[in-house]
Amino acid sequence: MDKPWTVSHGPIIATEFDVQKAEAISVLLIRPIDILPSKPGDQIRPFALGLFNDIRALVKPDVGATALRRAVGSFVHSKRYYFASGQPDSMRHDINGKPVEPLSIADRLVAQRRFLNLKRNNDENSASGIESAPSPAPPSKTEQIRTALLRRDTQT
Incomplete structure (x- = not known):
């Protein structure tokens, strides 16, 4: 594929599955962010460059960066997110859901x-x-340690 699409499919709307992925991100944060769809039918909006850093600043104190990265990755590496990002009129959005570029x-x-x-x-x-x-x-980590210990016991 060498040429970008020229015909827009309009706003790409979220399905129930997209909303579940967005909720997986939201539960890790101290407050909701407006860029994520909150119900089926909401628009999927491509993230602004560097938005992960803004999201990471809102993570709950007991949540690790890896968990947040996996949840965000699940959302932004989905078929519908890519479809929304590939549209000819697609815009990047800030954390509040406002188009920026x-x-x-x-x-x-x-x-x-x-x-x-x-x-x-x-x-x-x-x-x-x-x-x-x-x-x-x-x-x-517990399962990995248990497996390693069981392996060691069977080798002796």
Whole structure:
């Protein structure tokens, strides 16, 4: 794909799944942020560059940066987020949901490629009858230690 899309699909609206991803971010913060969709039908808005730092400043004291990064990553690496970012009229938004600048052509092309790759993968999985099961969560530190200790016991 060398040319950016020229026809806009208008605002890309959030589904229930998008809202669940947004809520996963919101529960980690001391206050809600307006850029995230709060209900199905709300618009998905591409983040301004560097917005993660603004979001990180609002994280609850007991929440680690890794948990926040994973939650935000799940939202911004989704098919609908890429679709919203790839639109010809797509704008980046600040933490309050206000548009601040248009996405560059290069950023739109990257979003379009990623959207099409995710779409193709979903289509291939649907055609082959493969259910796209969520990947298992990585083992906790406790589980890793337990596994290492059990391995050591069976080797002696």
